[in-house]
Amino acid sequence: MTIRKIARMGHPVLRKPARALTLKEISSPEIQRLIQDMMETMHDAGGIGLAAPQVHEALQLALIEIKVDNPRYPEMAEEQELLVLINPKVTVLDETEQAFWEGCLSVPGLRGLVHRPRKIQIDYLDQNGKEQQFIAEDFLATVFQHELDHLNATLYVDKIKDPRNLVFIEEYQRYILPESKDQELAD
Numbered sequence: 001m002t003i004r005k006i007a008r009m010g011h012p013v014l015r016k017p018a019r020a021l022t023l024k025e026i027s028s029p030e031i032q033r034l035i036q037d038m039m040e041t042m043h044d045a046g047g048i049g050l051a052a053p054q055v056h057e058a059l060q061l062a063l064i065e066i067k068v069d070n071p072r073y074p075e076m077a078e079e080q081e082l083l084v085l086i087n088p089k090v091t092v093l094d095e096t097e098q099a100f101w102e103g104c105l106s107v108p109g110l111r112g113l114v115h116r117p118r119k120i121q122i123d124y125l126d127q128n129g130k131e132q133q134f135i136a137e138d139f140l141a142t143v144f145q146h147e148l149d150h151l152n153a154t155l156y157v158d159k160i161k162d163p164r165n166l167v168f169i170e171e172y173q174r175y176i177l178p179e180s181k182d183q184e185l186a187d
């Protein structure tokens with residue numbers, strides 16, 4: 001396995017729509033290796049999600065894994081075992097908006113307040129090419145939407161309604177977090 005370099009905001013690969021994978025590609029050694037590399041890269045960076053465009057591959061592939069013992073996010077209350085999401089389709093089940101402070105490995109050092117629907121359904125293929133369905137709500141719904149936005153060339157900063165709600169992490173932790181009941185999210 002190899003830790004891959006993470007593309008930062010401004011790199012064109014983050015603004016290129018990702019293409020779907022075929023079943024043949026999913027079972028190929030190249031894609032299976034990419035999945036392993038993304039896992040290692042995500043663990044190394046302390047992320048809770050990683051999308052293929054973030055490692056310079058414009059493919060519809062993303063990982064999500066939330067562990068409560070993640071030292072970067074001690075406030076994380078719910079766990080999510082590792083999910084490998086390929087060619088995902090999102091359906092909004094509840095349009096009620098919720099807001100979380102988001103961060104992104106491709107936008108280091110910043111946090112931004114993003115409003116998103118609170119419940120979604122994701123239809124996707126797993127790493128064996130098998131059809132799967134997952135329903136995510138609350139904080140987890142935001143995590144999924146953030147990751148899957150990467151596959152549509154979208155970053156969380158695009159979705160911040162009020163630009164005043166884009167801040168540095170240190171200032172977020174000092175001035176906003178103590179006042180806030182919101183959970184923090186960073187992939």
Ligand code: NI
Nearest residue numbers: 104105106187
């Ligand atoms: Ni991100």
